[in-house]
Every structure is written in structure tokens, then in C-alpha cells.
Amino acid sequence: MTDLFSAQSAQAAPLAERMRPRTISEYLGQTHLLGEGRLLRRLIETDRLTSLIFWGPPGSGKTTLARIIANATESHFIFFSAIMSGIKEIREVVKEAQDTLRYHGRRTILFVDEIHRFNKSQQDAFLPYVEQGTFTIIGATTENPSFEVIAPLLSRCKVLVLQPLTAEEVVSILSRALEDTERGLGELGLAADPDALAFIAEQAGGDARVALNTLETASRLAREGTITLDLAREAVQKKPLLYDKGGEEHYNVISAFIKSLRGSDPDAALYWLARMLEAGEDPIFILRRMVIFASEDVGNADPRGLQMAVTALQGFQLVGLPEGRIILAQAVTYLATAPKSNASYLGIDEALAEVRKSGGLPVPMHIRNAPTRLMKELDYGKGYRYPHDYGGYVPQSYLPEQLSGRKFYDPAGHGYEKSIRERMAWLKGEKPEKE
Structure with a gap:
């Protein structure tokens, strides 16, 4: 009766659970880990398994692989869910692992599903038992373990990356x-x-x-x-998108979007925009990044880029979705196809670096303000030449004496900055550079 009940229960399980591979030979995918002579296969075949972290997307076989390892090494297998468990349950599995080793001579593989959901103190609780060899831990995570697993535990585990199945x-x-x-x-x-x-x-x-x-x-x-x-x-029906607004994929996709804009590829930029919108990303977050991009990467090569990004932000706030996607698309294609320059971005960073290095250098006397008689008597503002008295421009130094001649802004030789470069050269009595 028990066998019949077990068989019926097994058939009632979802197909994905029933078809879970039981051996390495049944397992498909991850050949970079399980192919002949590959690392994980050698560890299993030589029975020299160490604690591991499986990092990969959902459905790539992390849990299945852990079960196969336990069977292949004849280890006691404990499935431990980070969602359902806490410190109390950790103590219970520690005792179970200790008893299994003491009374049956079998090692334990503790499989911790979604290990990234454990907080720091919970992850700390594993450390002494991993070091003592009470159990071998195999953690599974869809998030980057560099961010989600504490450094002491991570240093005791080998991280293996699982790829999406082809x-x-x-x-x-x-x-x-x-x-x-x-x-x-x-x-x-x-x-x-x-x-x-x-x-x-x-x-x-x-x-x-x-x-x-x-x-x-x-x-x-x-x-x-x-x-x-x-x-x-x-x-x-509808395909769910792999996109966690608080996780690594969020940063991967926004990075791909910005790099596509920077690389002047409007098609790729629109694709990543669509990915974010379809996955439910906050459009205001996207637009704020576009405003930053317009100054950081387009800059004065096309000053209208910043106007476009700010206007798109304001326009979207007026209409929202779904019509707002059109405003986003217009701004994205404009920024992607605009000439690029990061000269302003580099300029302010170089200026900040100089200020931090040289400190509060004195303001030259001729460009100081002189609102009082005493300040005038002390030569504040003496020698200042008012540019409008000279047709709008007159050569004079505006930097502290120690930085005389120092250049922070170097306009690019294309887009509107080409005109800026030529004008600056003309003002200094230099010939414009030829491309």
C-alpha cells in the first residue's frame, strides 16, 4: 500500500520535478563544469568535494546538481531553504550532520537554496561547521555571491558559475x-x-x-x-523576464543600456529600454540616468542632448505610461545618435583632483571683489580688465598663480565642441586645429 501511495504521489508531482536527472549521465548542460576532465567532474569522481557556491539563473540545474553530487559521493543530503529557515533550524541540521557522521560514518552535504537570502549572522553560523568538516556546504544563488555572501564564507567555498541552458x-x-x-x-x-x-x-x-x-x-x-x-x-502565454530590480540583473541591463547609448547604437538602446519597461523598471529611474548620460557622455558635443533628456523627464511626468514610452524612445534615439564628448566630465574631475591636491590657493588680486574702500586700498580688483570694454574678450589670467596655464577642459574635435575648440583657439590668437 505504501509503495502504491508513493508511486501515485510521484506521478502527482510536476513534470519538472519528476524529470529531475538522477546521475551525471542524465544531466544535460554545464559541460564547462561536468565535461570529461572538467573541474566539478574530477572533484566528484575522485571524491574530493569541497564546499561550493553554485551561481546561476533559475532553472539551470543548481539543486539537481547538488542531489547528483550527494548520490555520487554516497553522502547524506540535507535540503535547506533560506526562505523557510533560521538559526534554530541551522542548529538542528548541525546536530543531524554530527549524528550521521558519528553513528553511520557518512558525510553530509548541506544544500542551502537561495543562500543570498540569509543575513550576515545566519551565514556566520555556518562558518565553524564548514571549517570543522561537520558538513560540506553547497549554496545556490541567482545573485552575485560577491555582493550577497559574506567574505569569510565565500573564502571557504569554490564559486562555480552555471550558465543558462542552450x-x-x-x-x-x-x-x-x-x-x-x-x-x-x-x-x-x-x-x-x-x-x-x-x-x-x-x-x-x-x-x-x-x-x-x-x-x-x-x-x-x-x-x-x-x-x-x-x-x-x-x-x-506571457514569458516572464529575468529581471530583479534590486539584484544584479537590474545593474546588468541598465549598464547594457548606457553602453549602447555611449556606443551610438540606437537599436540596442531601444532593445534594452524595452527590456526594462517590460520587466516593470521605474521609467523615472531610466530617465534620471539619461539626464546624467546627456552631460557625461554627450556633453557640449551636442548641448541639446541635456535639453532633450530633461524635457523627456518632464514630458513623461505629464503623461506617464503607456504613451510615455514614445517620449522615452525619442530621447533614447536622440542621445544614441548624438555626437559624444566626455570633456566636461573629465574637466570637472580633473579640477576637483587639483583642488584636493593643492588646497585653497589664494584668489588672484585682480579678480577679487572690492565692495569696500579698505579692500580697494588693499588692491582688491586692481588691474582687472572688463571684457565688454574690449569687444567681449581680453586676455588675462583667472587661475591662481600656481596654476597659471593649467588646462582642465579640452573640447573634442567633433560635434558642437569642434566650434568651441576653434573659438577658444581664435580667442588665444591660435590657428584652429585641422582634423
Whole structure:
């Protein structure tokens, strides 16, 4: 009766859980870690496993890989969720690991799912037991462990990066599930059009769990025994985007957006803009970054860039979404195609560096203000030449004497800054530089 109940329970589990690989030979993907002679495969085969952090996107096989390692090394496996557990539960698993080693001579692999969700004190609680060898810890995270895992624990673990599965690998996983009569959908006798499987794989974005869940939904819709492309589209509905507004992907995507603007690629800039909007990013955050970009990277090569970015921010605040996406797109394409110069940005940073280095150098006497008789008697303002008395410009020094002749702003030789460069050369009685 127990066996029958267990079998029924297993079949009631989602397809993604039933099809979870049990051995390295069943595991698809991550060949850079598990291929012949690769690091993780050697550690498993020689039974020299150390504590590990698996860093990779959802559905890339982190939990499955940990279970396979436990089976291959004949270790006691404890699944530990950072969402459901705290210090009390940590003490319980420590005792379980100690008892397993003491009474059964078996090592324990403690798999900590979403380890980045543990706070500092909770992560600290693992340290003495990792050092003592009470258990081998395998942490799984979708976030950059450099930011999310405390340095002492990170230094005791080897970080292994898992990649999203390729579309071909996902199609193989789907095909295997369709054929498997023990754990998969094989008993249903379903067929699937190749383009349907390819579509499901593409929409899954490298996530095997999402792909298998979609296949299971499509199998329930397939009344005529074939999963067609239309059925696959119906099963997929809306593809969720990998985008955590508080996590690394947020910074990856905004970085790609800014670099596309800087690289004068309007198509890529629009794509990353669409990615952020579709994932629910705050448009005001995007627009603020564009205002910064307009000064930092476009600068005086096209002074209208800053006007465009500020106007776009104001315009968006007036209309909001969905129409605001058009305002965003106009500003993005303008900034992407504008000539670029970071001369102003470099100039202020060089000036700040000089101030921090040389301190409060005295203001030259001729450009000091002289509002009182005493100040005039002390020669404040003496010798100052009023430019408007000389047709708008007259040569004279405005920097402290120690910095005479120092240059902070070097206009680029293109865009509007080309005109600025030529004007500055003309004012100094120099010939404009030829390109």
C-alpha cells in the first residue's frame, strides 16, 4: 500500500520535478563544469568535494546538481531553504550532520537554496561547521555571491558559475520528457512538432523548469495527440523576464543600456529600454540616468542632448505610461545618435583632483571683489580688465598663480565642441586645429 501511495504521489508531482536527472549521465548542460576532465567532474569522481557556491539563473540545474553530487559521493543530503529557515533550524541540521557522521560514518552535504537570502549572522553560523568538516556546504544563488555572501564564507567555498541552458539542450530535455514512460509523458503517446518544441525552448530563456512546466500544460491541451506550435503558444502565454530590480540583473541591463547609448547604437538602446519597461523598471529611474548620460557622455558635443533628456523627464511626468514610452524612445534615439564628448566630465574631475591636491590657493588680486574702500586700498580688483570694454574678450589670467596655464577642459574635435575648440583657439590668437 505504501509503495502504491508513493508511486501515485510521484506521478502527482510536476513534470519538472519528476524529470529531475538522477546521475551525471542524465544531466544535460554545464559541460564547462561536468565535461570529461572538467573541474566539478574530477572533484566528484575522485571524491574530493569541497564546499561550493553554485551561481546561476533559475532553472539551470543548481539543486539537481547538488542531489547528483550527494548520490555520487554516497553522502547524506540535507535540503535547506533560506526562505523557510533560521538559526534554530541551522542548529538542528548541525546536530543531524554530527549524528550521521558519528553513528553511520557518512558525510553530509548541506544544500542551502537561495543562500543570498540569509543575513550576515545566519551565514556566520555556518562558518565553524564548514571549517570543522561537520558538513560540506553547497549554496545556490541567482545573485552575485560577491555582493550577497559574506567574505569569510565565500573564502571557504569554490564559486562555480552555471550558465543558462542552450535552446538545443532544452529541446533535448523536452524530447526526453515526451518519451519517458516511467517519469515523463511517454504513456500519453504524444507527438510534438519540432517548431513547437523550439518555441517552448526559446521562450523558456534557458530555464528547464519553465520549459517542462510549459510542455506539461501543452500536453493537457493536446486533444488530438500532437503538440503544435499554436498549442505551444497558448501554453506559454506571457514569458516572464529575468529581471530583479534590486539584484544584479537590474545593474546588468541598465549598464547594457548606457553602453549602447555611449556606443551610438540606437537599436540596442531601444532593445534594452524595452527590456526594462517590460520587466516593470521605474521609467523615472531610466530617465534620471539619461539626464546624467546627456552631460557625461554627450556633453557640449551636442548641448541639446541635456535639453532633450530633461524635457523627456518632464514630458513623461505629464503623461506617464503607456504613451510615455514614445517620449522615452525619442530621447533614447536622440542621445544614441548624438555626437559624444566626455570633456566636461573629465574637466570637472580633473579640477576637483587639483583642488584636493593643492588646497585653497589664494584668489588672484585682480579678480577679487572690492565692495569696500579698505579692500580697494588693499588692491582688491586692481588691474582687472572688463571684457565688454574690449569687444567681449581680453586676455588675462583667472587661475591662481600656481596654476597659471593649467588646462582642465579640452573640447573634442567633433560635434558642437569642434566650434568651441576653434573659438577658444581664435580667442588665444591660435590657428584652429585641422582634423
